[in-house]
Amino acid sequence: MIKTEINYGDIYLVPKRTVVDSRKECDTSVQFGPRRFDMPVYPANMKSVVDEETCEYFARRGWFYTMHRFNVDATRFTADMQEKGLFSSISVGVNEDTDEQLRELKAAGLTPEYITLDIANGWCVKAERMIKKVKDLFPESFLIGGNIATGDAARDLESWGVDAVKAGIAGGRVCITKNKTGFHRPMVSTVLDCAQAVSIPVIADGGISEHGDLAKAIACGATMIMAGSLFAGYDESAGQIIEVDGKHLKEYFGSASEHNKGAYKNVEGKRIYVEYKGSIERLFIELKEDLQSSVSYSGGNTLAALRDAEMIYVNRY
Ligand SMILES: NC(=O)C1=CN([C@@H]2O[C@H](COP(=O)(O)OP(=O)(O)OC[C@H]3O[C@@H](n4cnc5c(N)ncnc54)[C@H](OP(=O)(O)O)[C@@H]3O)[C@@H](O)[C@H]2O)C=CC1
Numbered sequence: 001m002i003k004t005e006i007n008y009g010d011i012y013l014v015p016k017r018t019v020v021d022s023r024k025e026c027d028t029s030v031q032f033g034p035r036r037f038d039m040p041v042y043p044a045n046m047k048s049v050v051d052e053e054t055c056e057y058f059a060r061r062g063w064f065y066t067m068h069r070f071n072v073d074a075t076r077f078t079a080d081m082q083e084k085g086l087f088s089s090i091s092v093g094v095n096e097d098t099d100e101q102l103r104e105l106k107a108a109g110l111t112p113e114y115i116t117l118d119i120a121n122g123w124c125v126k127a128e129r130m131i132k133k134v135k136d137l138f139p140e141s142f143l144i145g146g147n148i149a150t151g152d153a154a155r156d157l158e159s160w161g162v163d164a165v166k167a168g169i170a171g172g173r174v175c176i177t178k179n180k181t182g183f184h185r186p187m188v189s190t191v192l193d194c195a196q197a198v199s200i201p202v203i204a205d206g207g208i209s210e211h212g213d214l215a216k217a218i219a220c221g222a223t224m225i226m227a228g229s230l231f232a233g234y235d236e237s238a239g240q241i242i243e244v245d246g247k248h249l250k251e252y253f254g255s256a257s258e259h260n261k262g263a264y265k266n267v268e269g270k271r272i273y274v275e276y277k278g279s280i281e282r283l284f285i286e287l288k289e290d291l292q293s294s295v296s297y298s299g300g301n302t303l304a305a306l307r308d309a310e311m312i313y314v315n316r317y
């Protein structure tokens with residue numbers, strides 16, 4: 001028996017009676033862990049998307065961020081952010097280098113406010129061990145575990161002690177996991193399944209190609225949305241700008257790409273060049289305007305109303 005599963009492009013939300021006089025009345029803020037953020041979307045913890053400046057920029061704007069984990073000194077990063085009066089949100093892996101990083105942080109007396117366990121399939125014994133270790137060493141930190149793609153995985157990670165799960169396997173723009181391994185799950189099915197399984201927040205990770213996908217992810221039960229390609233083309237993102245035939249492009253590469261790994265070993269990501277779009281300021285405004293409009297169509301004035309939106313499947317063929 002083969003199940004039919006769906007992605008953001010396969011569904012729409014049914015409009016309800018608007019109860020606000022202006023879209024400006026719609027509140028897009030979200031409580032996530034110990035803090036409240038202006039918007040429920042943040043840039044992927046990838047080397048071509050965020051660097052220290054990007055993280056600082058997002059934190060100062062009241063948006064969430066997570067620094068990537070590739071050749072980053074988590075102790076220095078945490079000290080820098082906290083000295084500036086900002087929160088620290090770091091990523092960790094599952095190997096010995098992470099053990100060392102955690103020991104250094106502890107020895108320096110530092111506690112990052114947020115820690116993200118970032119591995120391709122977080123539903124594994126190595127992740128379980130690391131989750132328990134992080135929770136033991138940093139019980140005050142808000143721990144995000146991932147990635148996962150099923151309700152069963154979400155339940156396991158919740159029982160291992162994470163405070164939120166990050167859901168989305170092989171749906172990213174620079175992902176080649178589905179081509180190389182045959183494994184993938186479309187995002188609507190992923191988020192619905194995970195959000196129905198657990199009481200902790202779910203982060204919908206990857207596959208955002210339209211601004212309206214944010215509202216769809218929330219309607220499926222996501223509290224937060226992580227996006228890579230959405231943020232990759234701007235001055236404030238970390239990738240290099242190149243010029244081809246007089247046109248400016250920005251690099252965007254997968255964390256499991258040869259470019260990021262420095263070797264062709266277990267490669268499940270690629271490098272692409274996206275349109276260079278200048279300052280991210282306009283995107284910040286437009287994402288907020290569009291989400292406020294989504295909230296107004298959902299018949300409420302906060303993101304909670306999107307949770308009750310009716311979803312319809314649209315057969316496009
Ligand atoms: N969201 C997504 O769909 C995906 C995201 N990514 C991203 O790419 C980055 C690097 O990922 P990747 O190189 O895959 O490895 P990870 O960094 O996820 O791997 C960490 C460790 O887990 C082991 N490991 C990884 N995959 C498996 C597996 N399938 N079975 C058993 N052990 C495993 C690795 O050992 P060993 O190498 O020896 O197997 C390694 O020791 C991460 O940042 C991840 O988030 C990658 C793929 C999919």
Ligand SMILES: Nc1nc2c(ncn2[C@@H]2O[C@H](COP(=O)(O)O)[C@@H](O)[C@H]2O)c(=O)[nH]1
Nearest residue numbers: 044172173175206207228229254255256269
């Ligand atoms: N299969 C792979 N997935 C990857 C890789 N690097 C990152 N990612 C995932 O993609 C999302 C971003 O997706 P986008 O559609 O918003 O661009 C990111 O958060 C990771 O979960 C990779 O090398 N292979």
